[in-house]
Every structure is written in C-alpha cells, then in structure tokens.
Amino acid sequence: MEQVIIMGGGPAGVSAALYARRGGLDPLLIHHGPGALAKAECIENYYGLERPLTGLELYERGLSQAKALGIRILEAEVLEIGGFDTFEVKTTAGDFETVSVILATGSKRLTPDIKGVKELEGRGVSYCAICDAFFYRGKQAAVLGNADFALHEAELLSQTGVGVTILTDGKPAEFSRKTDLPVLTGKVLSVEGTEKVTGVLLEGSEEPLLAEGIFVALGNAGSAEIARQMGAELNEKGNIKVDDQMSSTIPGLYAAGDCAGGLLQVAKAVHEGAVAGLSAVKYVKRKK
Numbered sequence: 001m002e003q004v005i006i007m008g009g010g011p012a013g014v015s016a017a018l019y020a021r022r023g024g025l026d027p028l029l030i031h032h033g034p035g036a037l038a039k040a041e042c043i044e045n046y047y048g049l050e051r052p053l054t055g056l057e058l059y060e061r062g063l064s065q066a067k068a069l070g071i072r073i074l075e076a077e078v079l080e081i082g083g084f085d086t087f088e089v090k091t092t093a094g095d096f097e098t099v100s101v102i103l104a105t106g107s108k109r110l111t112p113d114i115k116g117v118k119e120l121e122g123r124g125v126s127y128c129a130i131c132d133a134f135f136y137r138g139k140q141a142a143v144l145g146n147a148d149f150a151l152h153e154a155e156l157l158s159q160t161g162v163g164v165t166i167l168t169d170g171k172p173a174e175f176s177r178k179t180d181l182p183v184l185t186g187k188v189l190s191v192e193g194t195e196k197v198t199g200v201l202l203e204g205s206e207e208p209l210l211a212e213g214i215f216v217a218l219g220n221a222g223s224a225e226i227a228r229q230m231g232a233e234l235n236e237k238g239n240i241k242v243d244d245q246m247s248s249t250i251p252g253l254y255a256a257g258d259c260a261g262g263l264l265q266v267a268k269a270v271h272e273g274a275v276a277g278l279s280a281v282k283y284v285k286r287k288k
Contacts, residue, residue: 005098191214233248
C-alpha cells in the first residue's frame with residue numbers, strides 16, 4: 001500500500017512530494033502533463049529565477065528535481081478515487097491503494113460553450129457520473145468528451161443501467177482501449193430542453209438525439225471533479241474546500257494550488273503544496 005499519492009506534477013504537486021519525502025514518506029506522484037501551466041509564456045515573478053521561464057520549462061524543472069530526490073513519478077491519467085479509511089486510486093496505468101491523497105492538478109473550466117449547457121445545469125446537465133447515475137437508471141443519457149475520462153464516466157453509467165452514447169463534439173475519439181458503447185463524433189450544436197434536458201442536437205441531424213441527461217467529461221478528470229465524486233465539499237466557486245492545513249472535509253484527502261481557489265500564482269501553489277505534504281506526513285504517521 002502506498003503512503004501518499006499526489007495527483008499533479010505542477011508546482012503544488014511537486015512541492016507536496018518534496019515535503020512528504022523530507023518528512024520520511026515515500027510518495028508516488030502521478031501526473032498527466034502540465035495543464036494550464038503550459039500556457040504561461042513567461043514567468044518572472046517567482047523567487048530565484050535568473051531569467052524568465054516558460055510554464056513548460058518550470059514544469060519540467062520541477063519534475064527533474066523530484067526525480068533527483070528519488071521521488072517515484074508515474075505518467076498516467078487518474079480516473080477515479082474511492083474509499084474512505086484508505087483510498088483506491090484508479091488510473092490508466094492500473095489501480096493503487098494508499099493511506100492518503102493530495103489533489104494538486106490545478107483548476108479546470110469544464111463548461112463547454114454549447115447552447116443549453118449552463119441553462120440546464122442541475123436539470124439534466126451533470127459533471128459527476130458517480131454522483132448522479134442513480135437518477136438515470138433505465139433512461140438514455142449522453143457523455144460529452146473524447147478521452148479516457150469520458151469513457152470511464154460512460155462505462156460507470158452503463159454499469160448502473162443507463163443507456164449511454166458518447167459524444168466527442170467533432171473531435172476524434174482518443175480512448176486508450178476499445179469500447180462497445182456507441183460513439184458519435186459529430187459536433188454538438190445544442191442541449192435541448194426547457195425545464196429539463198430532453199435531447200442533444202448534433203450537426204447534420206434534423207432530430208435531436210434522445211437523452212434525458214448529459215454528463216460533461218471533457219479532457220481529464222480535474223481535482224475538483226475527483227473530490228466531488230468522493231463526496232468532499234466544494235465551496236461556492238467550485239473549488240475544493242480546505243482548512244489551513246490543506247485538509248479537505250474527508251480525512252486523509254488534501255488539496256493544494258489552483259484547485260483550492262484563491263490567488264492563481266506559482267508562489268501560492270508551492271506554499272500550499274508544502275503544507276499539504278507536511279499534513280500528509282502527520283496523517284500517515286498517526287494512522288500507523
């Protein structure tokens with residue numbers, strides 16, 4: 001069993017791993033690329049930089065530093081985290097059991113610019129299959145997304161008794177494994193319905209695809225999505241609710257960086273990662 005699994009290889013995740021390592025733990029850091037940090041063209045307002053760096057350069061330096069200190073790093077996508085007393089982390093590279101988890105994959109803007117999505121949130125538009133699958137048993141639903149996170153959500157719905165169609169919204173399907181579930185690659189024009197979702201209109205179709213629910217699963221599972229699936233409390237802005245020790249409302253589950261809200265800066269992410277790493281050390285030692 002792992003002592004602590006850290007989800008995210010950016011400033012918050014690497015900082016958490018460094019402090020967990022210095023605290024005597026053997027952390028496993030799982031990352032799936034730099035995310036929003038890669039979009040930063042120039043970072044110059046961070047301590048110790050002789051010259052400005054791109055976000056990608058900073059990301060790669062952080063991972064190199066972690067590797068130099070012997071921290072285990074796995075490049076994979078986290079699909080789901082379950083459990084309570086201990087946690088089971090499901091990834092595209094296999095499943096892991098761990099005493100504690102630190103979520104540090106940054107913030108994610110999930111809402112697509114599709115007519116009807118925001119208007120029907122909570123009335124058929126959902127962002128959490130494990131949360132809402134029960135309400136769609138025996139009904140038809142769609143999953144919006146083209147990567148493994150969407151496939152995972154679709155399979156979960158199907159296993160619950162929901163008739164599922166995956167919609168890639170004009171993008172190619174990028175699943176790492178084959179699926180027997182129907183996949184439509186047409187662009188999504190609108191989510192139909194007034195009081196609740198009744199269907200999804202695709203480009204080139206005269207009639208909407210019948211669907212009483214649509215589950216948004218774009219890109220990879222972000223920290224807030226994972227936390228919400230686990231039952232952790234989010235704040236009014238959709239960020240993970242944490243205390244001053246970066247502990248969520250679930251014991252052993254911590255969050256740091258952009259996913260915890262506040263100032264979206266590298267300096268804040270590094271600080272919160274350090275706090276989360278030290279908090280995980282204390283938690284794991286208490287569990288022993």
